[in-house]
Amino acid sequence: MGRDDWDAQSLPDLAGRRYLVTGATAGLGYFSSLQLAGAGAHVIMTGRNPNRLAASRAAVLRQLPDADVTTLLLDTSNLGSVRAAAATVRGRSGLHGLLLNAGVVHPPKHRETRDGHELVFATNALGHYALAGELLLPLAAGRGRMVWVGSFVTSLSPFDVLDPELEVGYAPRRAYAQSKVATTALGLEADRRLRAANVPIASVVAHPGYAIGGRTRGILGVNEPSKIKRFTDNLQTPIAQSKERGARSLVRALVDPSVEGGELWGPSFVLRGRPHLARPGRIVRDEDLAAQLWDYCERATGVVWPYLKAAKTRRGWRR
């Protein structure tokens, strides 16, 4: 299947392949899981809340009774939870893809996690950095792929590399934008490092455009927008799409054989549209910024990605 004839509603047969999705209890993570399961994949749906996980798995099974979906507790803001979940996954065989999707989109007022990190950065960036590092061995065994979820806001936002967790000047919106610049820059940096170390894993970035719940079909326990939300979200029809459609760029980045590491995929009209190869903004292409961010994540999580350690010792990094 070539780059122009991708049909998001008719995915390649994924039977025998295993994918893990973070934040699978709602939105893009739920619809990505559904689309992967519909193509025959085994999907490990992960989430931080057991009741919501059970409800989202039940929702997949209502639509696809033969789907091969399991659930696993994983709170990406909690490094202990990340390690425990990764250990469970490593104990099973082979992993073909990792969708690093979970995200705090509307940051709450309290800003610290149990580990003492800023909540949005911890959930969206640090937890995924740690999870991907902890799952590198099974992903390499499956010659797999990891997809980091960025956002269109990354081309509009500055980034303070000296203060990734915004100890000075914290504001919820700024924290969100900063975390998405970080996930995108980390995804591109991961690909450079994996290539340099000859690890057979591709790291790709994807974004869903502007995908909203009130433009998305109702699903019991997963997407139940109020009438007011339906009304206000429908007013945004010209610039928004459903989460189901938004998930298509994420899923293409994860399973299309023609996608390559280091690429960014998103909707053709930026906020909405068919999955399409996009160009990352200037700030996320900054390799020095990405290298500093990587070092920060290593120190903050204590996770050093296997394989890369040896490559680092042999070659030294760019600086």
Ligand SMILES: NC(=O)c1ccc[n+]([C@@H]2O[C@H](COP(=O)([O-])OP(=O)(O)OC[C@H]3O[C@@H](n4cnc5c(N)ncnc54)[C@H](OP(=O)(O)O)[C@@H]3O)[C@@H](O)[C@H]2O)c1
């Ligand atoms: N929607 C958009 O327009 C848009 C645009 C750009 C980027 N994105 C990115 O796409 C991703 C998904 O967004 P969405 O629109 O699907 O948001 P959503 O509907 O709010 O879903 C977010 C998902 O992340 C989970 N989550 C939040 N904190 C978590 C944690 N600490 N550990 C594990 N899971 C956690 C939520 O779980 P609970 O059910 O437990 O809350 C939920 O499953 C995010 O990374 C977001 O930044 C979205």
